[in-house]
Amino acid sequence: MSGIRLDDVTKRYPNGVRAVDDVTLDIADGEFMVLVGPSGCGKTTLLRSIAGLEDVTAGTIWIGDTDVTEKTPQQRDIAMVFQNYALYPHMTVADNLAYGLKLRRMPKGERDARVRDIAGKLGLDELLGRKPSALSGGQRQRVAMGRAIVREPKAFLMDEPLSNLDAKLRVSMRAELARLHERLGVTTVYVTHDQVEAMTLGERVAVMRDGVLQQVDTPQNLFNRPRNLFVAAFIGSPAMNLIEAKIDGGRVRFAGIDLPLPGGSPLAGQERRVILGLRPSDFEHAAGADPDWPRIRVKPDVVEQLGSETLLIFGVDAPPVMADAVRAAAEAYSDDDGRLFAGEERAMFTASVDGKRPLGSGEVELAVDFTALHCFDPETGDALAVRRDAQPVA
């Protein structure tokens, strides 16, 4: 077991594209690190560089105390789980599990014992004689995991290992993965484009965009203190509501709504334009919410009752934010959250409120947790310090 350190790693393709741009990342021994970002953000390239499957253009990669930048994959002693599992189709499950050990010249007796042990743990005993084509998706997934575990490598590298499973299996395998990591405690780097997976699995999450590391932090901090507009828009489901607003006299004004800034906010004295961010979860039914929170009246276009929570989607009389960062984050989720950014003329907000409380038809009064406002610089997209206590992570 050992940690992984990346020092100024850059990968430039011959056509000039910088897939990974000057990434420095320190992954502690035994840590579960998730690399997340929209497709094409360089996360898989970075993972493959750690594996040694891609040469880096510049920078150094350390596994433990060894500089492995120039080493071949087999010399790095890591195991990788691929998106399509990459099981050897012509070998049985047992041979698939044993292949890496065989190449490392482990004696047959020891090899067989290890394979049997892992097969027992993963419930693969019955399947050892089968070929991958005779396995279900979930079983193939387990074999792929088993092949990584059996080697007892210094680190696991996982490239979207759950994305080929159906939704239900994915949720249960996610929990299994978390348990597995807890039991083995091996350093793991996990690539996904699914921020829910990232938030639930990662001890720390590294958000990437266009090859550049945007923020590396715990899931809670990414959610509560996004460093910039991209991270804010990317992390969280439903995504953060964003709108252009004006700060004036200690209040934030947009689309006929005005909200107070938190007490003692460094922004209070300023007069400037910002992009305001409000998490859907920072709205609440007016009845029963903190009486200090400001109220707004909205007329929902769509009401989605999900059981425990209800999503209210309503229009705001202001144009949607069309910053590149927001669009890039939205494109990653065009299938579920695209609607937030799709309305060209009016920004659409989503509020997530308690599902148990009945909603009347027509207008709804919502309370806004103004202490959880996010503000971003409209030019740079960087987060601005809103609260006195919380300096933005710079």
Add this chain to the structure above:
Amino acid sequence: MTSETASVPLARERRRSAIRLPRVGLHLFLIVVAILWLAPVIWALYTSLRPYSETAEKGYVSLPDTITLDNYTNAWNQGEIPHYFLNSLLVTLPALVITLFFAACVAFVVSRLSFRFNAILLIVFLAANLLPPQVVIPPLYRMYLEIPLPTFMSETGKMYDSLWGLIAINVAFQTGFCAFVLSNYMKTIPQSLGDAARVDGAGVVRQFFGIILPLCRPALAALATLQFTWVYNDFLWAVALIQSGEKRPITSALNNLQGVFFTDNNLIAAGAMLAALPTLIVFAVLQRHFISGLTLGASKG
């Protein structure tokens, strides 16, 4: 409701009749083509089973009085067919194995490794394939007379008139095509399999022999079937590069059944049928691979 149920069988009826006419036409066409293809073979088979005296008297287009296998026994003994079969095998099998091995090596480099000259390499191999073989006979003949071989390989001490020379030229001419087919096939094998093998600790050689080559089995079987037929059926090189009659493979040795003044067509037909037998057997045995090779790329399991 009633109108709906009534319209369903009607629509089905219409669809069926719409399909029928072109179908019938297609089948008729296929039947005609099949007959055109099979007719010469069937006629040769028919001729080979009739005695010469009978066809000399009644002509080849006539009903048979006697059906006999005499022509086959005569061809077998008189034409020394077993000897020439052996020659054919001595050329075909090594040529087949070497061709497929070389082609697989080239295809592996071209399709699985990032090598600067990949595209050029493949084009060169393909271009050589487009060259009509007849064009190179004169220079090749000269070259073969110049290239020395140890006497245990060739009695004349030259490439010319040796089975080695025949193997070499078949390998040279077939590798390009096989490399092209195999490289296309190897491209369909997911890149991640190679990556997985590398992470597991396999070097290039191991990846080739342990992962890629076994996965190419369907393509190799299909190519082996084709190559066996082509190399075995080769007539041109055997005639051009082999001088001694007894070294010739069976295709060109059929000539031995032809007399100077008199030709027994029935005997030659029997000899030709015997010569065709191995390719038929190979196809029958490898047919499963052949068909799976044709469909494997379509659906990944």
